[in-house]
Amino acid sequence: MTVGMVLCLVIPTGLFIWLMVALAGVVTVELKAAFGHEGTPGTATVVSCEPYTVGTGRSRRTNYDCEVHFVFDDRSKQPIVVDTVPEVEVGEVFAGVLTPEGDRVLPTGERGVWRAILVPSGIAFGLAAMAFLCALMTRSRKAIIWTGALGTPLLVAMIVAIVVGT
DSSP, X not given: OOHHHHHHHHHHHHHHHHHHHHHHHHHHHHHXXXXXXXXXXXXXXXXXXXXXXXSSGGGOEEEEEEEEEEEESSTTSOOEEEEEOSXXXXXXXXXXXXXXXXXXXXXXHHHHHHHHHHHHHHHHHHHHHHHHHHHHHHTOHHHHHHHHHHHHHHHHHHHHHHHHHO
């Protein structure tokens, strides 16, 4: 094993582990909500999506602040209007859960699961791509094969998460 190959595999792996530990809290909450293990279940109807601009000049981008009318499955509770994810359209109806904090509604089911794994799979693919490029530069055949084999399923997961989760 060459030094180049070791560096191409160890540095991205270390970054990956550090990022996964850092993101574990956020991803765990969204996955639990998507599977219906956390939060209060109900049905959400999107009532508004207001655009707002962040940044200036070339770094300027438009985000959306969306709200839903959330009807609890438990009919003893009154419906509320609360924030939700920005990947929705006005009039859309979806099954969701109100987070334990009560500040937003997250989608459940297949859409919610894929949405929750989008960020981790994107980060993992980015790190695998970085390792792959490093392996190409050092011309380490084994590292190219390993990083390519690791990156390909991550790329597929990321594409499926984008298509299904948004």
